[in-house]
Amino acid sequence: MNLSDLKLNGEIEYYGLKYVILTIEPPNVKLKRNNTSGDAITINYFELITNPSFHAGKSIRRSIENDSREYFSVLESLDDKKREEVSKRLRIIRPLLLLEKIKQNHFPSLVEFHQNYEDLLNENENPEKLKQEVLIDRLAIKNSISKRTIKRYLSSYRKVSIENPLFGEEGLISEAGTGYKYRRDNKILIINHPNYPEIILDQIQIRLSDEYIPIIKEVIEKEYLTTQRKNKAHIIEVINIQCSIKGLAPVKPETMYKIFERISSKVIERMRIGKKALNKYEEVNRGFANNEALYPLHxxxxxxxxxxxxxxxxxxxxxxxxxxxxxxxxxxxxxxxxxxxxxxxxxxxxxxxxxxxxxxxxxxxxxxxxxxxxxxxxxxxxxxxxxxxxxxxxxxxxxxxxxxxxxxxxxxxxxxxxxxxxxxxxxxxxxxxxxxxxxxxxxxxxxxxxxxxxxxxxxxxxxxxxxxxxxxxxxxxxxxxxxxxxxxxxxxxxxxxxxxxxxxxxxxxxxxxDAFKISILPTLFKPYTKDGVRIDNRLYRTKDLSNLIDKREIKYNVKYDIDDISYIYIKPPNEDDYVRVNIVSPPYESVQGMNAYTYKLLNQYLKETGELKRNKIATEGQIQKAKEVLYKNIAKMYKTNRRARQQAERMELDIKVIDKNDVKKDTSSKNLSYEQLLANAIKNSNFDEN
Missing domain, CATH: 3.30.420.10 (Ribonuclease H-like superfamily/Ribonuclease H)
Incomplete structure (x- = not known):
């Protein structure tokens, strides 16, 4: 995520000229031309930072060489196990990061420290006078780890944040096993939910021949990750029976035990213990006292x-x-x-x-x-x-x-x-x-x-x-x-x-x-085949990514927006940015701006009428026909039961041919200006113009 800020004596660019910030007195900022003797100017800070010519001197952003390359976060490429490890390490050093800001008189950090880390302070102790070494000692006791480990986490975080201040978390990614991870004979074993195959539970690294992967995958999903809680020795025996049937040599027990260890403990407990395990992983965040907020955006x-x-x-x-x-x-x-x-x-x-x-x-x-x-x-x-x-x-x-x-x-x-x-x-x-x-x-x-x-x-x-x-x-x-x-x-x-x-x-x-908007989109892991990426009977493909075509077991980070199914973003391996990929089937123009819910209803109608078989992608003509039929039913749906009406409300249809007899009313003769509408909205308010 790319952030900028305004600081006293900081340099900015405004209308192509460089200025130094003299004072910050909200809502105004006073600026003076750099290395000149001219008069200072005062400007509203909001108008300043939203001006197209404005640039912060220390704007934290990653360069984008290609316009189609959008955004990348290393954290998004991690599996859940690695991601949890980063989060845990960040929680441990978070008080130390706040302490640094407190020493710089950053008031929100002082408030956050008092709210969340009072247990690290003695009675009547002021965080502003707390020494870092003392805080490290207390964190080591609280988290049952060595001071040396905490210092290593902090050092790794700072090392990355010097280059990119808002990407310090990347320094907390464990380097354990990275040499093994990039071996040429390395394989990815994707573990899916036994009952919902579209859900990926975990991805682990193994070093076995391709023939072993589907066997191990099936047995882990259907035998090991169940509430029957079968022991590992039995699972290994079942795997080797399947190997024997297919003429493969048995897998060594020590190899399988290493594979078991790589599966996320959270996945294992949730799948093998069931609902009882959910309580263990439900975050305890419900003890918030309804105390007064102390500053804006607190x-x-x-x-x-x-x-x-x-x-x-x-x-x-x-x-x-x-x-x-x-x-x-x-x-x-x-x-x-x-x-x-x-x-x-x-x-x-x-x-x-x-x-x-x-x-x-x-x-x-x-x-x-x-x-x-x-x-x-x-x-x-x-x-x-x-x-x-x-x-x-x-x-x-x-x-x-x-x-x-x-x-x-x-x-x-x-x-x-x-x-x-x-x-x-x-x-x-x-x-x-x-x-x-x-x-x-x-x-x-x-x-x-x-x-x-x-x-x-x-x-x-x-x-x-x-x-x-x-x-x-x-x-x-x-x-x-x-x-x-x-x-x-x-x-x-x-x-x-x-x-x-x-x-x-x-x-x-x-x-x-735009980069920020992409960063917060939901993520899938999908293969890139000769047809492209398939998501819910839709295909996305571009010639620029033909080098990604590989086996279905190889999957890539894909970001999508359920409010517009006409495109996705893909992150190629070993590259820093996402690439936008438009839909090719059905045609881009037929679904541009359409949400996933509407597309699902269109496909459902086509299947029910026999015009679309399973896994077949609708043509532009079929989509247009389905739009017109569904459109004619909308008026009826609004007058029927509540559930049908709610379904109609969520639909978004852009129809080229509209039967005017189906339109309930034409609002052109009743159009009001926004000034009139706003006047109606506020006529009874107690607005004080002063």
Whole structure:
């Protein structure tokens, strides 16, 4: 992940000229031309860092020589066992890394140390006066390892971070077995879930002939990784019986015992012990006290809710239903950190998109015509979720803990007061905006009375996103807020005041945003055959990667976006960056911008009608025909049961030929300007222009 920051006396580039930062007094920064006697200039820091001509003097980024090469993280190429080892080592030295920042008067690090590592301090002891050697002694006792080992971890981390300050974790990758790993006779044994073959449990290195791999793989998956918990001697005996049947020499027991040792202990326990093992690996993060946030981005709360409004389809005018909104709020300032609106129900993908919105610049002036900037961005110290499955999963934990280097906290079960800040924000959005728009469902049937939400629906999903963006940026952030101190009683004022104490957040420069977006996409391991990469009856291929064609056992890192199935990213071995690969079958144009859910429904329809056999890829003509048939059924689905309606809401269809008789209504005669819509949204608010 590529971050930059502004520091006193640091050099930056602005409109092709070099400047030195004289002072940082949020929301402004004072600059002076380098090596000149000219006057200093003062500029809003947000306008400065979002200016296309801006570059940080110490911007931390990896060079990209080829435009198609996008992003690479060494950590992503590790198997789970190695990855867990890196995470463990990082947890051990984390207090030492914080101590370094504390010595540099970095206030957020001081707060984080007190919150998470009080057990390493004596009573009334101040971390600012703590010596590194003393802290190493205490960490050695706490983690039951030697001081020498901790110093080695710290040294390895620093060695890499000198070159790339935000990639220090790569120095914590164990070098054990690397000589063996790159031997020419080395083979990869991929272990899949016995009941769900598409799920990869582990990948281990072995050095046996190719004929042994399928035998060992099958016996490990079907005999060893089961709740019957058969002993290793029996498994070795079964493997050698299979070898004998196929005319192969038996595998030496010592070889098999080494293979057993390489399988992740977490995989073994979860598959052999079952549900009881889950408790052991469930992170204990539920003890978070509802204490006051101490600075901007100290604590962000994220949650979802279904919006109190019916919206229409942009192309057809059909009433699609009520979308879901995901919001994140900075508890310290009450600034809205992130927002994501879609018909997709709560999921890990929706959480990922919301976090992406929070971390990056919003650029609302250019995109939505707001009067002000949506100024809050960057990486929170703590992200608090409720206990939904979309939050408590491995993908989100890795995104927050490893990619963002942040901390996750979960609300204690059955304690809604711990999410009161985000719940009040939902209430404000509903009462001040949504309940004043055409198509509102109000909060309940008593408020709604005889009002027909569907008949009065005029706005599209895009309209709602624009209205809420304008409201949040130009109204909510400047309103008086009862939960804030009287001397800083608006979110924006509180945010700027807090930045004076915290300092400006680190940020991702616009030219690095695409690389960041790729870095947080989910990952698969897939082979590259002569047909390319196959994912759910779709083929991705490019001539530039023909050198990757190999046996199906050889698999590569593949990143994908379930919101657009028209492309993937592949990381070739021994290269630093990902390569974008477009879909070739079905044709790119027929599925461009289509989400995975819609494509699944199209294929399901074609199979049910006998036009598509198993494992056959749909043609452009078949997809177009299926789109038209499904489109004609959408209007009926909206009027049927709830499950059918929710299914229709998630569909995204771009149809070339539309039967106008199937369109419920044409909204062109009822079009309102965004200014009128926003005026309706805020007419009852207590916005204080001062």
């Amino acid at each position: 604590l962000v709360e994220i949650d979802h809710t279904r919006m109190d409004i019916e919206v229409i389809d942009e192309k057809s005018g059909l009433v699609k239903g009520r979308p879901w909104i995901t919001l994140g709020i900075d508890v310290y300032s009450r600034m809205v950190w992130c927002m994501h609106i879609s018909f997709e129900p709560p999921s890990a993908n929706k959480v990922r998109k919301a976090i992406q919105h929070g971390v990056l610049f919003k650029n609302t002036k250019e995109e939505f015509g707001t009067f002000n900037n949506w100024e809050i961005f960057g990486i929170p110290n703590i992200i608090q979720f409720d206990n939904g499955s979309e939050f408590n999963n491995l993908a989100i934990k890795r995104l927050v803990n490893e990619t963002l280097m942040s901390n996750i906290r979960f609300r204690p079960i059955a304690t809604p007061r711990y999410g009161g800040t985000i719940e009040r924000l939902f209430g404000t959005i509903n009462t001040k905006v949504l309940h004043n728009l055409h198509g509102t469902t109000k909060s309940n049937i008593f408020q709604k009375r005889e009002y027909d939400s569907s008949e009065n629906a005029l706005l599209t999903l895009e309209n709602i996103e624009e209205i809420l963006t304008q409201y949040i940026t130009d109204v909510y952030h400047f309103q008086k807020h009862e939960g804030l101190p009287l001397d800083c009683n608006s979110p924006m004022a509180r945010f700027h005041e807090g930045l004076k104490m915290r300092g400006l957040p680190e940020f991702i420069e616009p030219e690095d945003e």
